[in-house]
Amino acid sequence: MKWNKKDLLGIRELSREEILLVLDSAESFKDISRREVKKVPTLRGKTVITLFYEPSTRTRTSFEIAAKRLSADTINISANTSSYVKGETLKDTAKNLESMRPDVIIIRHSMPGAPHMLSKIVDSSVINGGDGAHEHPTQALLDLFTMREKKNRIDGLNITIIGDIAHSRVARSNIFALRHFDTRITCSGPPTMIPPDLESLGVHVEYDMNKAVKDADVIMMLRIQKERGGVSYIPSIKEYSTIYGLKTEHLKKAKKDVVIMHPGPMNRGVEITDEVADGPYSVILDQVENGVAVRMAVLYLLTGREA
Amino acid sequence: MKILIKKGRVVDPGNGRDEILDIFINTGIIEKVDKNIREKGDNVHIIDASGLIVAPGLIDVHVHLREPGYEYKESIRTGTMAAVKGGFTSVICMANTDPVNDNKSVTEYIIKQAKTEGVCRVFPCGAITRDLKGEELAEIGEMYAAGIVAISDDGKSVKNSEILRKAFEYAKLFHIPVVSHCEDEDLSKGFVHEGRASVMSGLDAVPAIAEEIIVKRDMAIAEYVNSPLHLTHISSGGSVDAIGDMKKRYNQITCDTCPHYFSLTDKATLSFDTNTKVNPPLRSKEDVLAIKEGLRNETIDIIATDHAPHDLTSKDVEFNIAASGISGLETALGLSLALVHEGVLSMKMLLKKFTENPAKLLKLPYGELSSGSPADIIIFNPDLEWTVDRSTFASKGKNTPFHGWTLKGKNLLTIVDGKIVYRDPSFK
Numbered sequence: 001m002k003w004n005k006k007d008l009l010g011i012r013e014l015s016r017e018e019i020l021l022v023l024d025s026a027e028s029f030k031d032i033s034r035r036e037v038k039k040v041p042t043l044r045g046k047t048v049i050t051l052f053y054e055p056s057t058r059t060r061t062s063f064e065i066a067a068k069r070l071s072a073d074t075i076n077i078s079a080n081t082s083s084y085v086k087g088e089t090l091k092d093t094a095k096n097l098e099s100m101r102p103d104v105i106i107i108r109h110s111m112p113g114a115p116h117m118l119s120k121i122v123d124s125s126v127i128n129g130g131d132g133a134h135e136h137p138t139q140a141l142l143d144l145f146t147m148r149e150k151k152n153r154i155d156g157l158n159i160t161i162i163g164d165i166a167h168s169r170v171a172r173s174n175i176f177a178l179r180h181f182d183t184r185i186t187c188s189g190p191p192t193m194i195p196p197d198l199e200s201l202g203v204h205v206e207y208d209m210n211k212a213v214k215d216a217d218v219i220m221m222l223r224i225q226k227e228r229g230g231v232s233y234i235p236s237i238k239e240y241s242t243i244y245g246l247k248t249e250h251l252k253k254a255k256k257d258v259v260i261m262h263p264g265p266m267n268r269g270v271e272i273t274d275e276v277a278d279g280p281y282s283v284i285l286d287q288v289e290n291g292v293a294v295r296m297a298v299l300y301l302l303t304g305r306e307a
Numbered sequence: 308m309k310i311l312i313k314k315g316r317v318v319d320p321g322n323g324r325d326e327i328l329d330i331f332i333n334t335g336i337i338e339k340v341d342k343n344i345r346e347k348g349d350n351v352h353i354i355d356a357s358g359l360i361v362a363p364g365l366i367d368v369h370v371h372l373r374e375p376g377y378e379y380k381e382s383i384r385t386g387t388m389a390a391v392k393g394g395f396t397s398v399i400c401m402a403n404t405d406p407v408n409d410n411k412s413v414t415e416y417i418i419k420q421a422k423t424e425g426v427c428r429v430f431p432c433g434a435i436t437r438d439l440k441g442e443e444l445a446e447i448g449e450m451y452a453a454g455i456v457a458i459s460d461d462g463k464s465v466k467n468s469e470i471l472r473k474a475f476e477y478a479k480l481f482h483i484p485v486v487s488h489c490e491d492e493d494l495s496k497g498f499v500h501e502g503r504a505s506v507m508s509g510l511d512a513v514p515a516i517a518e519e520i521i522v523k524r525d526m527a528i529a530e531y532v533n534s535p536l537h538l539t540h541i542s543s544g545g546s547v548d549a550i551g552d553m554k555k556r557y558n559q560i561t562c563d564t565c566p567h568y569f570s571l572t573d574k575a576t577l578s579f580d581t582n583t584k585v586n587p588p589l590r591s592k593e594d595v596l597a598i599k600e601g602l603r604n605e606t607i608d609i610i611a612t613d614h615a616p617h618d619l620t621s622k623d624v625e626f627n628i629a630a631s632g633i634s635g636l637e638t639a640l641g642l643s644l645a646l647v648h649e650g651v652l653s654m655k656m657l658l659k660k661f662t663e664n665p666a667k668l669l670k671l672p673y674g675e676l677s678s679g680s681p682a683d684i685i686i687f688n689p690d691l692e693w694t695v696d697r698s699t700f701a702s703k704g705k706n707t708p709f710h711g712w713t714l715k716g717k718n719l720l721t722i723v724d725g726k727i728v729y730r731d732p733s734f735k
Contacts, residue, residue: 012507091623111625112509113579132627133509172509195512200503 003301007119007126010135011173016180023145025297026290032069033292043072046103046303051093051118052129053079053109054227058264058288059129059139063106066295072103090114094121103303107131110227125302133167133225139263140173142294146287147218150259155182158255160212162244163222163271164193164233170263171222175201188212189222189244192233209244216254220261221246221271237270246272251281259283308725309333311346315356315686319363320659321666321675330361332682335725340676352727354720356686362658363674364396364427364683364723366665368486368563369461369539369611370636372398372429375416376405381616381703383417384424389614389636389702391729394718396427396683397665397673398614398636401461402434409434409445414453426728427721428683430456430669432486435474441465444474451481456669459486461539462586464521466492468528475534484535484561484668489521489546490587498627500588504573510626515543515594518587522546530557537668538562540613542587544597551606561668563609563660566642567633567708569598575708581622581629582708585615599651608664610657612639616704634697634704641714644689648715654689682725686734687718 001021005013032040048067050060060076067074090109097105098121106127107115112134119126130136148154159178165171165187178185185203187194199205206212213219224240234240251258260272260282268274277284310332317328317340329344330337367390373381381389383400390398400417402408408417414431421429433455434445439462447458458478464487465471471485478485494517499505501512522538526549529536538550541564550562567585572592575583583589601607615632622629643661646652652660666674673683695712697705719734720727 089620089624109625111627113626116579117625131509133511135509169509172507195506196501196514197503197506201506 003304006302008137008298008302009115009119009126009128011137011140011176012135019141019144019177019180022141022294022297022301023148025301026145026293029296029300030290030293032296033289038069039071040069041071042300043067043070043303046072047101048072048074048104048106048299049097049102050074050076050106050129051097052077054130056108056129058291059108062288062291063129063295066292066299069292070296070299072299090117091121094118098122098124104299127298127302130169132169133172134169135173136169137173138291138295138298139170140177141298142287142291143174143220143261143263144177145290145294146261146283149286149290150283151217154178157217158184158186158215159218159220160186160188160216161220161222162188162209162212162246164224165189165198165222166193166195167225168222174220175203186212186216190234190240209250210253213250214253216258218259218261219246219254222263223265223267223271241270245270246276248273248275248279251276261287263287309346309348309351310354310722310725310727311344311351312354312356312361312684312686315359315361317361317676318654318658319676320655321363321663322677325655330676330684332684332722332725335682337676337678337680337682339678354686359686359688359719360654361684361686363662363676364685364721365394365640365661366397366671366674367395367612367614367636368399368609368665368668370398370400370614371403371616371632372400373616374404374420375413380618382424383420383429385701385703386614386616387421387425387427387429389700390427391721391723392701392718393636393638394640394685394687394721395636396685396721396723397430397671398427399430399432399456399669401432401459403439403462407434407438408450409437409439411446411449411453414450414455418454427723428673430454430671432457432459432461434458435460435465435485436470439463441467441470444470444477447477448481451483455483456671457484457486457537459488459539461486461488463492464488464490468524471525472528472532475529475532475536479534482670484537485529486537486539487521487525488540489518489525489538491517491520494520498584498588499576500573500590502573502591504577508577508579510576513588515545515590518543519545519549523549526550526553526560529559533559535559539611540565540568540587541607542568542590542594542598544594547597547601547606551601551604554606561608561664563611564598564602564607565611565613566635566639569595569602569646570642571708579626580708581624581626582633582706584626584629584631585633586631599646602646602660603651608660609668610639610643610660612636614702616702617706618703619705622706632706633708634700634702634706636702637700638695638707638709638714640687640718641693641716642709644716647689682722684722685718686720687716689716691715691717693717
């Protein structure tokens, strides 16, 4: 199996084999981060740009660390410091960046399809670091990596995703990825946050969270996307937290060895209690660690592909 | 100028004709439609139409010519050139120009420009409300005197039902239809149809009920005040059902759909190609089937283009902020002929929706090939295959999702008012 895609725009475009190739490659990169000298020369001489039109701490840092550990030169551009605020279009920004010949551009944008537009303009590899409510492919890949690491398999797992599904790119990318495996995916959340045709993606919808967590191997909590108007879909944060906040009592209904995941940033006390977030079932920090390995694998595969 | 069109298959729905006939045109008027017309003299231009269809010039009840104000998107000149290339000899242009066509001076300007710059007939549609704001009635009477043939706030619905009711009542004075753009404003904040594709793309979505709610409301008001209502660019199966039901008991309802609503589904938006962004949005496969059935059973009376040309910059941006609309005049006939090739409509029925029905709606003396009528005629080859290439569009708007498509059927010659205004390079 060889990687031959120029870009990573979404999980939707990937096959099961391609997903597994990323996960397998990430295994070997995980060790590097645990060494004393956390650097290999794989991407020496390559330039990686992170172009973020939306705020991010975890994802951008994770990509930057991944690139640096592979010896790439990294440049970070964020919307508030770029020409975007001066009215430059994405197309012009892309053309300008392209002139400086970067090898990889990682873009995060509030609008679905922005990475696709970018990829048509530039010859560099484009990685979608999250585009609106559409996709966040590296998050889904690191989530699957973490599931496989904790459960030794992906096939056969019951995965429950809870929260603002409608506005969640993490949910979408995970659904697209998990559908390649023999999994049972259950989505739960307030009906206002579950799009009408969600089941057509091959998932189960269960509004009642107590039923949704039953027999789950993995519970993935999502936050309310305040920046995408998520708050207007519920009467109040307090009420949301009463009905959809993950508490210790829910875990009893799930499988004994359930793992709790969250893509971050967490709103403690809203969708997840401190006890659960910091408890023994939580693998939230493992996800963050694995994120670096998975992103190293993606950078490696994209830059190493046959021309 | 005298023109004799020989041996064409004359399909003239208004006169119930579909047979091989000759047509003789003299100084702008159809003088004779008959078998084997013999006209002699050097000044008779003879066109051999054997193997081709001769039809009344098509009438498009919904175009945006963008003039005045947006000449960088389209002008009356380029828009009418695109029209005649596509087989249209009359177009009705919407009021959302800058300034808005909500008073007689704008109406007069459009008519004057069309006389000097236009290559086909142009009929302005006036605004229902001042500045399309939905708050107070535009000067409909003065615009009518200046030449408008209908009123519409196209681009949005008149949100205030009381204002809309008054518009329906007031328009009765002039016997012109109210043309409704049907979209509930609050439910229409998205960019694509709400369905499986929008769940996948994460693009903000508009449910089909956004259209259906307004279709039902506007029909209820029209019936209550006994006024004619034309519902434009119908896209959803639910709308077709509601209109079909209403037509059974109230006969002043007509509607149109556009070629893109029976040629494409919302699946096309998964590419994030902004040329697939249109209002109302491309809908589901089920909706497309319902639109075709509505065309077949005559619930849908008219096919219009909603020709919405845009400059490149308005489309070459992220999907959310891209302008909505499709440049449709030059692909409408080719896309619609697929309905005939697929067996959904007969040739006569298809052409009825482009000629007789729109003429009847707007009381225009065109759309048929009767002796004594103005000579607006097209000749097309229903089987000629060609590839859509937007760079060859006469329209300034190159925004089409059909670029690269192979269409079967092409307009070859257009005659407006007895003059040949367009001839396809392949047609000698």
